[in-house]
Amino acid sequence: MCGVVGQVVVSGSTRVEESEIRQMLAMIRHRGPDEFGIYLDQQVGLGNARLSIIDLTGGQxxxxxxxxxxxxxxxxEVFNFLELRSELTQRGHRFKTHSDTEVILHLFEEFGPACLERLNGQFAIAIWDRRRKALFLARDRLGVRPLFYTLVDGLLVFASEVKAILAVPRVTARIRPSALMQLFTFWSVQPxxxxxxxxxxxPPGCFLMAExxxxxxxxYWELDFPVAASASRASHAAExxxxxxxxxxxxxxxxxxLRADVPVGAYLSGGLDSSIxxxxxxxxxxQRLTTFSITFDDPDFDESAYQLLMARHLGTDHQVVRATHADIGRVFPDVIWHTETPVLRTAPAPMFLLSKLVRDNGFKVVLTGEGADEFLAGYDLFREAKVRRFWARQPDSLMRPLLLKRLYRFVSQWDDGAFAFQKAFFKRGLTETDAPDYSHRIRWQTTRRAFRFLNPDALAPDRMGTVPLDLGCISYPAGFTDWSPLAQAQYLEIKTFLSPYLLSSQGDRMGMAHSVEGRFPFLDHRLVELCNRLPDQLKLRGMTEKYLLKTLGQTLLPSEVFTRLKRPFRAPIQKSFFGETSPDYVRDLLSPQAIAAAGLFQPKAVQLLVDKVAAGARLGETDEMALVGMLSTQLLHQRFIQDFQMPPPLSSHDRVKIHRADRP
Incomplete structure (x- = not known):
């Protein structure tokens, strides 16, 4: 794992400065604190901050x-690099290191961009071709590892994190107000x-050429599912x-x-996926395995009983960090510094604390269970869409909406009034089953309630004459309408949520904040393609989510784990920002003066919400999400626009190896 930065002259007579590459690397030191490397010629500057995991001594x-x-x-990481190296050796390639990095380079030399089809891994790659004066950038299929870029004054600037791009003097940081409309719809800005x-x-599954x-x-890669006709029931033998x-x-x-030259641990949430x-x-x-878990003081979020049960069952060396409301509020500004985008949940904060626990125990690598819910249909959203489609066949039925009670068993009180409200809520657009976003429309419309806080003046076309981002920004691939309803819902969840939020704000960024690499077996592209081909009933059978994975879990886990009700991973919101441990920055950044200065939200509307929560009123889910979204946006404005702080550039005290070519 590492961080990458670079500048390439695309047009004009701009010159790449070594000092700027050093400054860019300093901004992402946390991604690779072990050593640094720089390449410079007349047209390009490349920089790497290395977290050494494979070939510790030779892979700089x-x-x-x-x-x-x-x-x-x-x-x-490219996990099949040993097999690829053997193939390349037979083709006459010779290697000077034992790293997977060099394997990728020789594979590109042999196959060009088509080499990406052979890689099994999670990666962001930059290759400079000196002869052609061409830059090749590529990102893994599902977007586990980030890669950003901008074009300014004929210069292409790229980096693993936006803060490194903003370290270049000619790049100006401006929050795009209309992007907040995507955030308050999809929970993240869409690539x-x-x-x-x-x-x-x-975007995930894409490569860039600058030449x-x-x-x-x-x-170079896209999600695909079989046509609905082939998604029929599976026989016992097929199952x-x-x-x-x-x-x-x-x-x-x-x-x-598990391939690594350093110890590998695992996250243990207490749920099915990480336990398997x-x-x-x-x-x-x-051999003995070290596992890591996050627990909460708040019993509404704590799953420590299942974590301990699983740790004892496996006999692991189990390490735990406990997150209080005060902890979440305390680290939230640092969380936003690393996410580099507003968020609507506080869930990244405990992941930030968890990765620190991993690093404090001397580990750089952990395996975790992300991806199972998306590819094996684990979310309530998939079951909800199935119930609504069933209900839509008889929209006046009194019995069919009762399935909602079975779906949301965590709702503590299902009295007549609550049920009537839920029934009316889920009946909106009930019969519009041909809509491509049918499965997600209710969620997106609900989140959009936060639009009432946005400043309409900021959303107006800017001085460059651009218009707000089109909320219909989702591209539906050819054949989408031929897929089953479940496959369509899975596609939308993977495209709009998995990479832009779960693998980024809650994944890569929180791990790499403490120089910890997460690895995700469920995101192996071969396994992804297998899951996509499975009949729907092996993923969602009746109201049983992840049916096939639960069947597998019966052979590996205690019954208490594979039979438990699924609980989404969440963290406290209201008590983390308001109450006895309320951080000072919360009131400061949500004050009418600060809101007006940033210009992104309406001060009066924000103040009404702040007064409501300060008075002790319990916020609903949408208001809690709006609160987190506005607070994180204000933090982003403060840290990246108002008071952007840069550490000193790499100096002679850092381990920096420099390669210079054709440079006066």
């Missing part, structure tokens, strides 16, 4: 090929856009075969992700 970047015509920067005007994110004065982006394929695929994905991963690690490793 940038790395070149035999004749120094190609240079690579790389953030991530290729970011919250910052003019700065783009390379001969042009910059183009192409897709047994699918279970065996899932077991073998997941076991192999875990084994590949931890169990497979113990089966594979046959």
């Amino acid at each position: 970047q940038p790395i070149s090929n035999a004749d120094d015509s190609l240079w690579i920067l790389y953030n991530g 290729p856009h970011t919250i910052f005007e003019g700065i783009q994110e390379l 001969s004065g042009t910059v183009t982006v192409q897709r 047994a075969e699918a279970l065996d394929q899932l077991r073998q695929g997941l076991t192999d994905a875990v084994a590949l992700r 991963i931890a169990a497979l690690i113990r089966q594979r490793a046959g």
Whole structure:
């Protein structure tokens, strides 16, 4: 794992300065504190901050090929690099390191951009071709590792994090108000856009080529599902075969992700997904495993009983960090510094604390269970859409909406008034089952209630004549309408939520804030493609989510774990920002003066919400999300616009290796 930065002259006579590359690297020191490398020539400057995991002594970047015509920067891991290295050796390639980085470079030398199809991993890659004067950037299929870029004054600037791009003097940081409309709809700004005007994110499954004065982006991988007709019920024999394929695929994905020259641990949430991963690690490793968990003082969020049960079952060395309301409020500004985008949940904060626990225990790598809910249909949203489609066939039925009570069993009180409200809520647009966003429309419309806080003047076309971002920014691939309703819902969840939020704000950014790499066996692209081919009933059978995975869990886990009701991972909001431990920054940033100064929200509307929560009123879910969204936006404005702080650039005291070519 690492952080990458770079500047490439696309047009004009701009010159890349070493001092700027050093400053960019200083901004992402947390991603790779072990050592640094820089490559410079007349047209390009490349920089790497390394977190050494594979080939600890020989894998320093940038790395070149035999004749120094190609240079690579790389953030991530390619887990099948040993097999690829063997194939390349047979083709005549010779290696000077034992790193996966050099394997990628030789693979690119052999196959060009098509090399991406052979990589099994999580990565952001930059390769400079000195002969062609061409830059190649690429990102993994599902967007586990980040990569951002901007074009300014004929210069293409790219980096693993936006803060490194903003360290370049010619780049100006501006929050794009209209991007907040995407945030308050999808829970995140949708790629290729970011919250910052003019700065783009390379979408997952895409590569960029900058050559001969042009910059183009192409897709090399896309999600795909079978047509609905082939998503029929599975026979008993087909189910047994699918279970065996899932077991073998997941076991192999875990084994590949245990490849490292440093110790590997695992997150243990107490739920099905992380517990299965931890169990497979113990089966594979046959040695003591260290697991890490987050617990909460607030019993509404705490799952420590299941975590301890699983840790004892596996006999792991179990490490725990406890998150109080005060802890979440205390670290939230640092969380937003690392997310580099507003968020609508406080869930990244405990993940920030958890990665610190991992690092404090001397670990750099953890395996975790993200992806199972998306690809094996674990979210309530999938069951909700199924219930609503069933209800829509008889919209006046009195019995069918009763399934909502079975769906949301965590609702403590289902009296007549509460049920009538829920029934009316879920009946909105009930019969519009042909809408491509049918599964998500209620969620998105609900989140959009926060639009009432936005400043309409800020959302108006800006002085450059641009218009607010189109909220219909989701691209539906060819064949989407031929997929089953479940497949359509999975596609939307993966595209709008998995990479932009879960793998970023709650994943990569919180881990790398403390130099910890997360690895995700469920996101092995072979396993993803297997899950996408499964019949719907093996993912969502009746009202049982993740049916096939639960069947696998019966062979690995205590019954209390694989039979428990699923609980979404959340963290306290209201008590973290208001109450006895309320941080000073909360009232300061949400004050009418601060809101007016930033210009993104309406001061009076924000003040009404602040007064409401300060008076002790319990906020509903949408108001809590609006509160977090506005507070995190204000923090972002403060840290990145109003008072952007840069650490000193890399100096002679840092371990920096510099390569210079054709440079006076």
